[in-house]
Amino acid sequence: MIGTKKSALDLKKEQTRILLGNHDYNLTKKKLDSVGCGMCLAKWTQTTIHLHMGQTHSCHHPATHKIPLHELKRNPSALHNTKFKKMKRKEMLEGKRPAECDYCWNVEDNSPQFSDRVFKSNESWSKPYFDEIKELGWREDYNPKYVEVSFSNLCNFKCSYCGPSFSSKWVEEAKKHGPYPTQDNFNDLNALKSDGKMPIHHTEHNPYVEAFWKWWPDLYRDLHTFRITGGEPLLSKDTWKILDYIIEEKNPNKKLNLAINSNLGIPDNLIDRLIEKIQRIEDDGRVNEFIIFTSVDAWGKRAEYIRNGLEFNRFWDNMNKILTKCPRVNITVMSTFNALSITSYKPLVDGIYKLKKEYGSTDRYWVSAVFLDSSYLRHPIHQTIQVLPEGEFAPILWDTVLYMDYLGIPKFDHQLIGYSDVEVQKIKRTYDWMTSKFKDPEAILRQQRDFGRYFKAHDERRGTDFCKTFPELEEFYQFTQAIQI
Amino acid sequence: MKLHKDYTYLFHDIDRHGVRINHTTGMLLNDFTALIRFKPDLDNIYQLLEERKDDPQYSSAVYVKQCLFGKNGKHTGLFLTTFIDETNLVKHFIEYEWWQNPNWAEDPDPSKDEVKKASVNVEPELDGWYDVTVTKYNNKVTVKVHSIGEDTVEVNGLIDYSKSLMWCGSATGLPDDEGEINQEFQCLFTGEVTMLHMQEATMSDDNIKLAFLNYPTLRDKGFDVLGDAIYISTNFEETTELKARDYSGNGMHLLKYNKEWIS
Numbered sequence: 001m002i003g004t005k006k007s008a009l010d011l012k013k014e015q016t017r018i019l020l021g022n023h024d025y026n027l028t029k030k031k032l033d034s035v036g037c038g039m040c041l042a043k044w045t046q047t048t049i050h051l052h053m054g055q056t057h058s059c060h061h062p063a064t065h066k067i068p069l070h071e072l073k074r075n076p077s078a079l080h081n082t083k084f085k086k087m088k089r090k091e092m093l094e095g096k097r098p099a100e101c102d103y104c105w106n107v108e109d110n111s112p113q114f115s116d117r118v119f120k121s122n123e124s125w126s127k128p129y130f131d132e133i134k135e136l137g138w139r140e141d142y143n144p145k146y147v148e149v150s151f152s153n154l155c156n157f158k159c160s161y162c163g164p165s166f167s168s169k170w171v172e173e174a175k176k177h178g179p180y181p182t183q184d185n186f187n188d189l190n191a192l193k194s195d196g197k198m199p200i201h202h203t204e205h206n207p208y209v210e211a212f213w214k215w216w217p218d219l220y221r222d223l224h225t226f227r228i229t230g231g232e233p234l235l236s237k238d239t240w241k242i243l244d245y246i247i248e249e250k251n252p253n254k255k256l257n258l259a260i261n262s263n264l265g266i267p268d269n270l271i272d273r274l275i276e277k278i279q280r281i282e283d284d285g286r287v288n289e290f291i292i293f294t295s296v297d298a299w300g301k302r303a304e305y306i307r308n309g310l311e312f313n314r315f316w317d318n319m320n321k322i323l324t325k326c327p328r329v330n331i332t333v334m335s336t337f338n339a340l341s342i343t344s345y346k347p348l349v350d351g352i353y354k355l356k357k358e359y360g361s362t363d364r365y366w367v368s369a370v371f372l373d374s375s376y377l378r379h380p381i382h383q384t385i386q387v388l389p390e391g392e393f394a395p396i397l398w399d400t401v402l403y404m405d406y407l408g409i410p411k412f413d414h415q416l417i418g419y420s421d422v423e424v425q426k427i428k429r430t431y432d433w434m435t436s437k438f439k440d441p442e443a444i445l446r447q448q449r450d451f452g453r454y455f456k457a458h459d460e461r462r463g464t465d466f467c468k469t470f471p472e473l474e475e476f477y478q479f480t481q482a483i484q485i
Numbered sequence: 486m487k488l489h490k491d492y493t494y495l496f497h498d499i500d501r502h503g504v505r506i507n508h509t510t511g512m513l514l515n516d517f518t519a520l521i522r523f524k525p526d527l528d529n530i531y532q533l534l535e536e537r538k539d540d541p542q543y544s545s546a547v548y549v550k551q552c553l554f555g556k557n558g559k560h561t562g563l564f565l566t567t568f569i570d571e572t573n574l575v576k577h578f579i580e581y582e583w584w585q586n587p588n589w590a591e592d593p594d595p596s597k598d599e600v601k602k603a604s605v606n607v608e609p610e611l612d613g614w615y616d617v618t619v620t621k622y623n624n625k626v627t628v629k630v631h632s633i634g635e636d637t638v639e640v641n642g643l644i645d646y647s648k649s650l651m652w653c654g655s656a657t658g659l660p661d662d663e664g665e666i667n668q669e670f671q672c673l674f675t676g677e678v679t680m681l682h683m684q685e686a687t688m689s690d691d692n693i694k695l696a697f698l699n700y701p702t703l704r705d706k707g708f709d710v711l712g713d714a715i716y717i718s719t720n721f722e723e724t725t726e727l728k729a730r731d732y733s734g735n736g737m738h739l740l741k742y743n744k745e746w747i748s
Contacts, residue, residue, distance in 0.1 A: 406728055418727065
């Protein structure tokens with residue numbers, strides 16, 4: 001009886017998916033399901049490797065896991081093809097659902113939506129490889145097509161929501177002052193150590209980076225997308241080594257989509273060096289596209305407060321400089337929308353629109369020179385927009401949504417300059433999340449108390465002045481200081 | 486904002502991001518208050534009159550009709566109508582025009598639709614800018630041209646405009662039945678518009694006065710887009726190559742018309 005009910009439910013979901021969806025996704029899901037209900041190509045085709053911590057995962061939903069050093073000795077591709085991951089692949093090929101992929105199982109079991117395993121398996125870096133992966137034994141190594149690596153946590157910034165894993169500046173501060181006085185001891189080095197996520201210092205020998213370079217010549221040939229993250233990648237010699245490799249390679253992989261994250265707050269000589277490398281890569285057509293991912297979450301002094309180390313005007317000048325001197329490159333501004341973003345996001349939307357207008361060109365890899373990719377911060381919770389009083393601050397965010405909608409293009413057309421649907425939808429989604437009804441008032445109050453504790457300590461440690469920087473948030477700040485639980 | 490044959494706006498219903506509260510369907514059908522400030526281009530009007538004097542099509546009357554805002558079909562909206570009368574004098578009227586069919590329920594025959602208008606005589610040579618309020622409540626339409634005059638006419642059986650598109654600077658951007666694009670059919674307006682506000686709820690006299698005297702103050706007070714069912718509010722101060730910004734919160738930014746939008 002239960003079995004009958006379940007299949008009726010599955011049928012209903014299938015029908016709804018068909019109604020909702022894209023034929024392509026339906027086909028991909030059917031193909032995946034023909035192998036097993038837990039099959040996902042991303043376990044083979046995609047990887048993020050934190051070389052500075054010796055951690056990896058395929059797809060960003062499962063937690064990262066440690067790369068065993070002994071596996072690397074024989075096989076540098078174990079940076080991706082760990083035994084742990086191979087066991088998950090085995091489960092997938094045998095019709096099981098790996099527990100670490102529960103994000104997707106929750107989606108599939110509780111809604112008619114396609115889960116990310118379908119979307120990721122349908123990507124151009126996954127879909128063409130379905131047959132070869134299906135036939136491959138689970139023990140086999142596989143060169144991923146979409147690779148993200150971080151060589152080091154060396155960084156000249158210590159953004160308020162970041163931490164020691166991704167910023168050496170944060171390590172310095174945490175060593176000096178210890179964790180922040182929040183209920184979860186935000187950025188406690190001891191917790192990192194016990195999780196095996198303490199970064200290897202950039203001056204020390206890193207066996208994971210060593211293995212990467214052994215693997216790279218083979219990996220490079222198969223790559224669809226390669227993205228370097230950090231830390232600040234342009235402070236790492238390995239990033240420059242990658243660029244030089246691509247410049248000097250006699251037979252470059254011209255299908256490669258190359259992306260580099262940078263805070264664009266590095267010394268001028270490094271910006272100039274980056275421009276020179278981009279120009280050489282662009283001029284020789286050595287990649288399919290080159291995108292710089294940078295970050296800013298607010299405007300002016302507010303942005304500088306959030307991203308400690310940022311000089312806003314110099315950052316903006318650097319974007320202009322790159323877009324002027326590199327006529328093909330695109331910049332994506334990744335914005336982690338947090339509680340401190342809300343009151344100055346509109347000028348950021350306006351500023352990026354002006355860049356789109358000034359630099360949009362069909363000569364570029366993408367016509368829109370700049371993209372604004374807004375994602376709302378989830379952790380640490382005390383800095384998320386959900387801690388702010390909704391009645392007072394949600395209208396400000398709504399006004400920003402409307403403004404972005406005003407600057408949006410009326411239909412998808414490469415020739416039109418303005419915000420794309422995706423760019424607007426992501427800020428709309430941020431508003432929806434802020435005003436979500438499913439909030440626990442007691443939990444929010446605890447997070448508001450942490451907000452107050454965090455920024456009080458922040459000002460003391462860093463010599464900043466929250467209320468001077470955010471006068472519009474002073475009343476809320478004072479409220480958080482007075483919370484007694 | 487200068488409007489002319491190559492620069493008209495569409496009140497579009499492309500709500501790509503789910504921000505819209507009040508949609509174009511109800512515009513001019515439901516009760517409303519509309520405020521507009523505009524200045525016609527007299528040279529354009531006289532040039533058109535001159536061209537039409539010898540055109541046999543205008544043998545019974547030489548006229549120019551320009552639409553400030555309106556819906557297509559059997560055009561309805563606010564027009565500036567200029568004609569040469571029987572004594573050879575040029576006369577101008579600001580008029581709100583609509584089509585109605587009081588007996589539609591018993592006799593649904595479109596050929597029996599009748600045109601109605603509320604009309605105020607004006608003299609653009611002397612007047613300069615026009616501040617106009619149009620209201621439609623309790624089946625009465627009133628056109629008030631501030632400092633000049635007003636007219637009220639009853640509405641009885643407005644025809645169905647719910648499928649029509651809503652325009653600013655023309656009564657339609659679409660070609661006529663023969664596929665021709667011309668001023669007469671489209672009622673293209675040439676001139677300047679510097680304020681446009683439309684809502685379903687009545688507006689207080691103070692707010693109407695404020696809108697014309699100091700629009701930024703009205704705007705900065707904020708709007709009750711839901712409660713007042715506001716469609717749009719703009720002084721055309723912020724525009725892009727594609728849009729004029731709506732400050733009401735309804736997200737009905739005027740979209741510079743391009744035939745691509747409705748293809």
